Amino acid sequence: MDRLHVKGAPNYYQCYEGVLHDLFPLLKQHKFHHALIIHGDTSWIKVQNYFKNPSIKCQFIQYKGQCTHEEVDRIVEEVQGLDIDVIVGIGGGKVVDLAKACGAKANLPVSLVPTLASNCAPWTPLSVFYDQSGNFLEYIIFPDSTYMVLLDPQVVLDSPLPYLRAGIGDTIAKWYEADVLTRSLSQKPVSLDIALHAARLCRDILIDEGEKAIEAIETQHLNHSFNRVIETIIMAGGMVGGYGDHYGRVSGAHSIHNGLTHIEETHQHLHGNKVAYGIFVQLCLEDRLDEIKELLPFYRKMQLPAQLKELGIDHVTEEIVTTIAEGATKPNESIHFMNVSDPKQVKDAIYQLEDFMQY
Numbered sequence: 155m156d157r158l159h160v161k162g163a164p165n166y167y168q169c170y171e172g173v174l175h176d177l178f179p180l181l182k183q184h185k186f187h188h189a190l191i192i193h194g195d196t197s198w199i200k201v202q203n204y205f206k207n208p209s210i211k212c213q214f215i216q217y218k219g220q221c222t223h224e225e226v227d228r229i230v231e232e233v234q235g236l237d238i239d240v241i242v243g244i245g246g247g248k249v250v251d252l253a254k255a256c257g258a259k260a261n262l263p264v265s266l267v268p269t270l271a272s273n274c275a276p277w278t279p280l281s282v283f284y285d286q287s288g289n290f291l292e293y294i295i296f297p298d299s300t301y302m303v304l305l306d307p308q309v310v311l312d313s314p315l316p317y318l319r320a321g322i323g324d325t326i327a328k329w330y331e332a333d334v335l336t337r338s339l340s341q342k343p344v345s346l347d348i349a350l351h352a353a354r355l356c357r358d359i360l361i362d363e364g365e366k367a368i369e370a371i372e373t374q375h376l377n378h379s380f381n382r383v384i385e386t387i388i389m390a391g392g393m394v395g396g397y398g399d400h401y402g403r404v405s406g407a408h409s410i411h412n413g414l415t416h417i418e419e420t421h422q423h424l425h426g427n428k429v430a431y432g433i434f435v436q437l438c439l440e441d442r443l444d445e446i447k448e449l450l451p452f453y454r455k456m457q458l459p460a461q462l463k464e465l466g467i468d469h470v471t472e473e474i475v476t477t478i479a480e481g482a483t484k485p486n487e488s489i490h491f492m493n494v495s496d497p498k499q500v501k502d503a504i505y506q507l508e509d510f511m512q513y
Contacts (some may be wrong), residue, residue, distance in 0.1 A: 158343060158346065158397075158399040158401070159399050160397055160399065161279050162299075162345075162348075162393060163277070163299065163392075163393065164266075164299050165300070166180075166302040167302070167389070168303075169305040169306075169389075170307075171307055171308045173304045173305065173306045174201060174267065174304065174309065175204065176304070178209040178210055181210055181240060182210055184302070186263075187239055188210065188212070188213070188237050188238050188239050189210060189213070189239075189241070189242050190215065190229075190233050190241045190262075191212055191213065192215055192217055192242070192244070192245075192252060192256065193215075193216055193217070194217060194245035194248075195216065197245045197249075197269035198245070200309065201267070213233060213236060213238065217229070217245075217248070217252050220248060220284050220288065221248045221249075221251040221252045221281055221282060221284060222283060223291075226252065226255045229256050230259050233260075238262060240263050240264070240265060241253050241260070241262050241265070242265045242267065243267070244266075245267075245268075245270075246272055246275075246317065247282075247425065251275050251280075254281050254300065255294070255296075257296075258298075263301035264300050264301055265300070265301055265302035265303070266302070266303050267304050267305075268305060269309050269313060270310065270317045270318075270321070271313070271321045271383070271387045272324065272425070273387065273425060274324075274325065274328075274388055274394075276300065276303050276305070276392070277300070278403075279295060279297075279298060279299045279300060280293050280395075281293065284415070289415050290411075290412040290481075305384070307380065307381050308376065310384050311380065312374075313371070315372065316424060318367065318383075318384075319368070319427070319457055320425060320427050321387040321426055322367075322383070322387070322426070322458070323429055323433075323458045324387070324391070324426030324429045325356045326356060327407040327408070327430065327433050328352070328353045328356040328357070328391050328402070329353040329354060329356055330433050330436060330437070331402075331407055331488075332350060332353040332401065333350075333353070334492055335405050335492070339401075346397070348397040349393065349394050349395070349397040349398030349401065349402040352390045352391075352393040352402075353394045353398075355390045356390050359382055359386045361452055363379035364383060364455070366380070367382075367384070403488070406432065406435065406436030406440075406489050406492050406494065407430075407436045410428070410429075410431065410435045410500070411429045412482060412487060413477070413480070413481030413500070414428045414431070414465065414478055415428070416477050416478070417467065417474055417478060419466035423465050427458060427459050428459075430459060431461075431462075431464070431465060433449075434460055434507050435503050435504055436492075438503035438504075438507050439499060439500070443510060461507065462504070470508060475501050475505065476501065478500070478504065479498070479501040483499075483500060
């Protein structure tokens with residue numbers, strides 16, 4: 155097998171209630187003096203009190219809703235000439251992806267404060283880019299890992315419930331996407347074994363404890379399962395690609411997600427929901443309907459989509475299915491790692507899943 159590039163974890167990670175009180179002391183301890191704070195909108199309202207009296211110099215900038223190449227250029231250009239020595243990204247997946255991309259372009263270390271547990275973006279040294287309309291363009295892997303990640307369970311507890319559901323959908327895909335890429339390997343390096351152990355943790359912890367984590371948000375009371383689930387989404391999920399490299403990042407399910415982004419009706423649905431649907435299409439491509447049957451009760455409990463109408467597509471037309479299939483099989487898509495390159499294979503799998511869900 156080819157060589158793996160291991161970037162298993164951020165330089166520094168902490169997870170506990172009140173960790174944001176320690177953000178500026180930690181930045182000072184790590185010899186940073188001037189931070190660029192990139193933040194969202196809604197989540198910023200919930201955490202801005204932590205930033206009222208910063209003990210180091212700060213510049214604040216709000217992102218404009220998407221991680222695009224244009225937005226990266228805008229932010230980097232806006233802070234040129236300042237003595238910024240660290241970028242801090244605060245928010246959900248698109249904000250932290252934007253912060254990482256700005257750090258890579260400006261050659262600055264990046265510290266991240268996730269306010270959602272909707273994916274592993276805070277952990278992984280890559281950014282997913284979209285165009286201005288929200289269509290997937292590409293993902294870019296960076297040469298360096300994130301410098302620091304600070305995760306406060308109390309902050310995430312105050313996030314909208316759909317984001318946690320989507321995070322569960324995105325993260326359970328880690329097992330299915332890594333498994334299909336590694337199942338036939340006769341020999342594996344230790345780093346890939348670590349990735350696969352993390353992928354199994356993603357599947358097992360989320361299935362076993364996902365309901366209790368949902369209950370924590372519904373009741374607004376932290377519990378042990380909530381902490382385990384959000385760390386599984388962010389840390390264990392990130393470790394799969396961090397240690398497994400291209401064998402642990404994405405394969406079929408994420409390519410289906412990318413194809414779905416070209417259908418306007420799906421734009422209102424979160425990334426993890428589209429990935430969760432993509433798992434079922436991938437399993438159809440693998441001819442593993444038994445696994446779909448086994449997962450379906452969990453999907454129903456988590457309110458994850460299992461067919462196109464649950465992603466806002468009320469009328470499944472040939473044009474829609476073709477658009478998804480062609481988007482999922484573009485030249486650089488990860489579905490090719492499964493030896494799936496013909497859009498017809500994906501179309502057949504989508505129709506097979508639609509038929510299967512009628513029973």
